[in-house]
Amino acid sequence: MANRNNEAVLQNIDWVLVLMYLLMVFMGWMNIYAAVYNEEYKNILDSSQDYGKQLIWIITAFFIAFVILVIDGEFFPNFAWPMYGIFLLVLIVVIFAGLEVKGSKSWIGVGSFRVQPAEFAKFATNLALAKYLSNINIKIEKLSTKLIAAALFAVPALIIIAQKETGSALVYASFVLVMYREGLSGGILVAGVGLALLFVLALLVDELVLTLILAAIGALSFVFIRFKARNLLIVGGVLVAAITFIYSVDYAFNNVLEAHQKKRINVLLRKEIDPKGAGYNVNQSLIAIGSGGLIGKGYLNGTQTKYNYVPEQSTDFIFCTVGEEWGFAGSIVVIGLFVVMLLRIIYLAERQRSTFSRIYGYGLASIIFFHLAINIGMTIGLAPVVGIPLPFFSYGGSSLWSFTILLFIFVRLDAYRFQILR
Amino acid sequence: MNLFSDRKYVISAIFIGLALIFLLRLFYIQVIDDSYKLAADDNALRHKIEYPERGVIYDRYGKKGDKILVYNEAAYDLMVIPKRVKTIDTADLCQVLEITVEQFRERLVKLKKQKFSSFRPEIFEGEISLETYARLQEKLYKFPGFFVQARTLRKYPRGIAPHALGYVGEVDENIIAANPYYRMGDNMGLSGIEKSYEIPLRGQRGVKIVMVDVYNREKGSFENGKYDTASVLGQTLISSIDADLQEYGEQLMKNKVGSIVAIEPSSGEILTMVSSPTYDPNLLVGRLKKQNYPKMVRDTLKPLYNRATMAKYPPGSTFKLLNALIGLEEGVITPSTTFGCGRGFHFGGLTVGCHPHASPVDLKFSITTSCNAYYCNVFKNVIQKYPKAAIGFNVWRNHVMSFGLGTKYPTDLPQESKGNVPTVNYYDKYHGAGRWNAITVISLAIGQGEMGVTPLQMANFCSVIANRGWYFPPHIIKQIEGGTIDTTYLKKRFTKIKREYFDLVVEGMRNVVTNGTGRIAQLDSLSICGKTGTAQNPHGKDHSIFIAFAPMDNPKIAISVYVENAGFGATWAAPIASLMIEKYLRREVKRPEMEKRILEANLLPKKEDWVAKK
Numbered sequence A: 001m002a003n004r005n006n007e008a009v010l011q012n013i014d015w016v017l018v019l020m021y022l023l024m025v026f027m028g029w030m031n032i033y034a035a036v037y038n039e040e041y042k043n044i045l046d047s048s049q050d051y052g053k054q055l056i057w058i059i060t061a062f063f064i065a066f067v068i069l070v071i072d073g074e075f076f077p078n079f080a081w082p083m084y085g086i087f088l089l090v091l092i093v094v095i096f097a098g099l100e101v102k103g104s105k106s107w108i109g110v111g112s113f114r115v116q117p118a119e120f121a122k123f124a125t126n127l128a129l130a131k132y133l134s135n136i137n138i139k140i141e142k143l144s145t146k147l148i149a150a151a152l153f154a155v156p157a158l159i160i161i162a163q164k165e166t167g168s169a170l171v172y173a174s175f176v177l178v179m180y181r182e183g184l185s186g187g188i189l190v191a192g193v194g195l196a197l198l199f200v201l202a203l204l205v206d207e208l209v210l211t212l213i214l215a216a217i218g219a220l221s222f223v224f225i226r227f228k229a230r231n232l233l234i235v236g237g238v239l240v241a242a243i244t245f246i247y248s249v250d251y252a253f254n255n256v257l258e259a260h261q262k263k264r265i266n267v268l269l270r271k272e273i274d275p276k277g278a279g280y281n282v283n284q285s286l287i288a289i290g291s292g293g294l295i296g297k298g299y300l301n302g303t304q305t306k307y308n309y310v311p312e313q314s315t316d317f318i319f320c321t322v323g324e325e326w327g328f329a330g331s332i333v334v335i336g337l338f339v340v341m342l343l344r345i346i347y348l349a350e351r352q353r354s355t356f357s358r359i360y361g362y363g364l365a366s367i368i369f370f371h372l373a374i375n376i377g378m379t380i381g382l383a384p385v386v387g388i389p390l391p392f393f394s395y396g397g398s399s400l401w402s403f404t405i406l407l408f409i410f411v412r413l414d415a416y417r418f419q420i421l422r
Numbered sequence B: 001m002n003l004f005s006d007r008k009y010v011i012s013a014i015f016i017g018l019a020l021i022f023l024l025r026l027f028y029i030q031v032i033d034d035s036y037k038l039a040a041d042d043n044a045l046r047h048k049i050e051y052p053e054r055g056v057i058y059d060r061y062g063k064k065g066d067k068i069l070v071y072n073e074a075a076y077d078l079m080v081i082p083k084r085v086k087t088i089d090t091a092d093l094c095q096v097l098e099i100t101v102e103q104f105r106e107r108l109v110k111l112k113k114q115k116f117s118s119f120r121p122e123i124f125e126g127e128i129s130l131e132t133y134a135r136l137q138e139k140l141y142k143f144p145g146f147f148v149q150a151r152t153l154r155k156y157p158r159g160i161a162p163h164a165l166g167y168v169g170e171v172d173e174n175i176i177a178a179n180p181y182y183r184m185g186d187n188m189g190l191s192g193i194e195k196s197y198e199i200p201l202r203g204q205r206g207v208k209i210v211m212v213d214v215y216n217r218e219k220g221s222f223e224n225g226k227y228d229t230a231s232v233l234g235q236t237l238i239s240s241i242d243a244d245l246q247e248y249g250e251q252l253m254k255n256k257v258g259s260i261v262a263i264e265p266s267s268g269e270i271l272t273m274v275s276s277p278t279y280d281p282n283l284l285v286g287r288l289k290k291q292n293y294p295k296m297v298r299d300t301l302k303p304l305y306n307r308a309t310m311a312k313y314p315p316g317s318t319f320k321l322l323n324a325l326i327g328l329e330e331g332v333i334t335p336s337t338t339f340g341c342g343r344g345f346h347f348g349g350l351t352v353g354c355h356p357h358a359s360p361v362d363l364k365f366s367i368t369t370s371c372n373a374y375y376c377n378v379f380k381n382v383i384q385k386y387p388k389a390a391i392g393f394n395v396w397r398n399h400v401m402s403f404g405l406g407t408k409y410p411t412d413l414p415q416e417s418k419g420n421v422p423t424v425n426y427y428d429k430y431h432g433a434g435r436w437n438a439i440t441v442i443s444l445a446i447g448q449g450e451m452g453v454t455p456l457q458m459a460n461f462c463s464v465i466a467n468r469g470w471y472f473p474p475h476i477i478k479q480i481e482g483g484t485i486d487t488t489y490l491k492k493r494f495t496k497i498k499r500e501y502f503d504l505v506v507e508g509m510r511n512v513v514t515n516g517t518g519r520i521a522q523l524d525s526l527s528i529c530g531k532t533g534t535a536q537n538p539h540g541k542d543h544s545i546f547i548a549f550a551p552m553d554n555p556k557i558a559i560s561v562y563v564e565n566a567g568f569g570a571t572w573a574a575p576i577a578s579l580m581i582e583k584y585l586r587r588e589v590k591r592p593e594m595e596k597r598i599l600e601a602n603l604l605p606k607k608e609d610w611v612a613k614k
Helices: A002-012 A015-035 A050-070 A080-097 A117-133 A143-162 A166-181 A187-204 A207-223 A229-255 A259-268 A280-290 A318-350 A355-379 A397-415 B007-032 B035-044 B090-097 B101-113 B130-142 B173-178 B192-196 B198-202 B243-252 B286-298 B316-329 B363-369 B372-384 B389-401 B424-431 B442-446 B455-466 B499-515 B573-586 B592-600 B607-613
Strands: A099-101 A104-110 A113-115 B045-050 B068-080 B122-128 B146-155 B168-170 B187-189 B206-212 B218-221 B237-239 B258-264 B269-276 B344-347 B350-353 B477-480 B529-537 B540-550 B557-563
Touching: A002 A397, A015 A050, A015 A318, A015 A397, A050 A397, A080 A104, A080 A117, A080 A143, A104 A117, A113 A117, A113 A397, A117 A143, A117 A166, A117 A355, A117 A397, A143 A166, A166 A187, A166 A355, A166 B007, A187 A207, A187 A229, A207 A229, A229 A259, A280 A318, A280 A355, A280 B007, A280 B035, A318 A355, A318 A397, A318 B007, A355 A397, A355 B007, B035 B045, B045 B146, B068 B130, B090 B101, B090 B130, B101 B122, B122 B130, B122 B146, B122 B286, B130 B146, B187 B192, B187 B198, B192 B198, B243 B258, B243 B269, B243 B573, B243 B592, B258 B455, B258 B573, B316 B363, B316 B372, B316 B389, B316 B442, B316 B455, B316 B499, B316 B529, B316 B540, B344 B372, B350 B372, B350 B442, B363 B499, B372 B389, B372 B442, B389 B424, B455 B499, B455 B540, B455 B557, B499 B529, B499 B540, B529 B573, B540 B573, B557 B573, B573 B592
Parallel strands: none
Antiparallel strands: A099 A104, A104 A113, B045 B206, B068 B122, B068 B146, B168 B187, B206 B218, B237 B477, B258 B269, B258 B557, B344 B350, B529 B540, B540 B557
16 A cells, blocks of 8 residues: 555656756755855865755755655645644744854754754644645635634744744745635735835835825825715725824834844835945845856856855855856746746646645745745845845755755645545 | 635736846846946956066176166065955054054045045055065955055165166156056156166066955956966166276265266267266165155255256366367368467457466467467457358357267267357347357357356267267167167267367377376376366356376277366366276276375365355
8 A cells, every 4th residue: 555655656746846846956056066166175075165065955855855755645734733833832942942143043953963943834834824724614704714824824923033033034924925825805915015115115205295195196096986985984094004004114114123124124225325234245246146247157257256255145145156157047047947936836736636735835835936036136136135045046954954845745745636535 | 615716827927027027137237237247347356467577777797797787676565445445453454564543544545535446556555574564464364455566676786876877756647647558656767767768677567367355365367367468577778887987986076066977989888977966876766765855856966966967067178179170170270370378368458368388389289288378369260261250150160069069969868958059149149140259259269158068068079089080979778688779879970070180189188198287197008188177167166177088099988077166177177087097997096195185085065155155
């Protein structure tokens, strides 16, 4: 029985997705090698260098992937809650007992082996959310459902904020996209985009001016909609909410955010130019990518990345190496590969008979998408500097393992799809 | 169940939309906007200028003689790229440089304010010592924006001939504007040989592009040196100067104001060019120049002034030789023509005095005894040979000019005065056209009046007589290694006076030394020929002048000596010339008493006299 099961798994694996995974991991490793390339340490196996270590992480990741593939497909929905519970516990423990690295208390480890539980909490949360929303009796229209679902990913996010890993916590916002797919009103996306826009405007434009502009837009809206008491109430409500939001943004920006976070946002909005301080990373990153030209400077010939002008270049700023050494052509390939992978995941998710698997697939896609958006966005000056890795590319064991687990659980679920009776 | 399955399109659209936004942005920064490429080069590439060593200058005996006049010594500049200076441990750097933090800030602010790009390397501290350099080298990685550049400074092993060699200095904005080769901070020859032979001496600057990492550490050449240009060493020059003779001349002229110029008649090569007071050229190198140059400029004795080529003196009695030659050529006298001298030349109310001597005077005796009356008659007769004074004067003037007087012949020395031989125009303006005659300008007969001759011209004039009628334009570089000197120095120039007349004058000059006014210059078997001169000086005591050449046949050296405010030519200038000739022809001087008298003489004007006369 077990034998037959394994054969079925191998037959039903989506090799396209796995191949893309392998390609990305390989490309990532090549770029890490280039980023830390040094004539003195050419040996690719040198474990004192990032690329040597990454090679170890890659091999172990393959092993993890293999283990996941041989686990029974039924295991993941069944053990979703316990795993979620365990990771919440670990996240909390880390706050008190974790190792402090660069100001954030989010690491656990033995000796030089260290991992960041926040990375792994993503797949556990994804499993839990999928488990909860796939319940046959769930009605997403109900407020309580929405609140509970939101709480499922808000709780780990808050704990991670407490670990001072704001970047990793932000990723959890991507689950909104999953809820949208499962029936949450499209208004949430519109509201999200609207709020983001208001946030930026609130920081750039004087509050009073912005208030007047909004009031004017509100008044003008009646040219298009009928003047009724109900509409008046809605427009008025939205207006009041928006204005409240503007003022609270201003308050939060000045009182809640930390100085370095404020600076990063100001630099992004070009309100502050600080090429040696907060703007240094982005400035150097833009120079590296921008100097790549159409076809790049050639592998191992990127002066900016090779000579360490870009900070964090093997981790968060790995895309600089791509941009510099492979140019716009390389950028197209990498971004294209991600888009194809995301669309493939959606395609696979949509073919699942099990709601659980579909929701899990969308969760996976959303997380990858969010990482992609923030990570590349920040390297090209379109997003604030938030320290989150580029999936499969960036140096780092936690990130690679976490994305491997996330992805291969989905691959496993997909391979199992025929055995699921509705 | 799959109620909202259409939403996959919305989500896919969001994914694709973001990717498109990213690609548009990437297309803009990577393909369209070039500024990042420049910024990247600016980050990682350093244009290192390789300054070739400036050419070495040897004395006339070349590499075999191994007497170097100037060579190079290594020096290190601490450079800074102001824009690249980050927050550094200023105190640490200041300690190494031995300056205060305030000085450091001040300099940096000043450099940042310069109108040139603040990405350009500027000298932060020039010529740091070797120890400072060594200490700095270890710490340099801590100070991004700073680096050390090696270059060379001129070094003069014997400290002689500063006026001939000239000095090197930093180019200014005018030079840069006129000549795009030079850049701020470059050095170039500003005077002397350094200036006139700047191009062979400087060689060709090279540029090496290197890559540096974020810590400013060099990481190798850019694209395997594809864009590098190699520097070309400056060429070696062989000067015509005889280092030993030059040094000896400078010693003899110590505590005297004046000049010695010696020329090899057969080639026109300048053997010695002393301008006194002189100075040690090492004092005007690099950092020292800043301290010493203003001092020298203020010095009332003007040590920087090259009297040998710039000072115009009346030739005095030495000029009689020229008038004798013109008189003979113009046929107004023969060797046996005699004129009476009753204590001078008397014409109407005018008297040009003369010292007591036998009378009447023929050509030979006129030279030996330097008779004024004789030459006034010769000069008068030359001018009066022609119907109008102006015509006669021009004939006379053309003869004078053919000896290289009153004109700049093409020497390889910058800063040269052409002297002065008055023109018809000048006298017409001064006296009115047709209202002057030979008698009006009679002082020219004895080398006074408006005549102005530089010591170099005087030496060349003597050389013309030694050669009996021709000269090569005097020059100070005999050979450029791997090149050729200007052919103008190899072209003989002739006077219009017959050789036989020169022989007569040479005989007279020989007599001056054997039993005339220049007996003091007599030196046993060396057949020195000379002529004394005493130039009246409106500012003070007469200048002592002597010109000489030797040996009489096949002359090897022609020399002119001027000692300012020293009195008779025979007293100071003649012994100095004689000692110089001995030194050059015999390589050693065996007249210790005479040598001692000259070396110990202090003929400098007393300070108060000098100041009062100014």
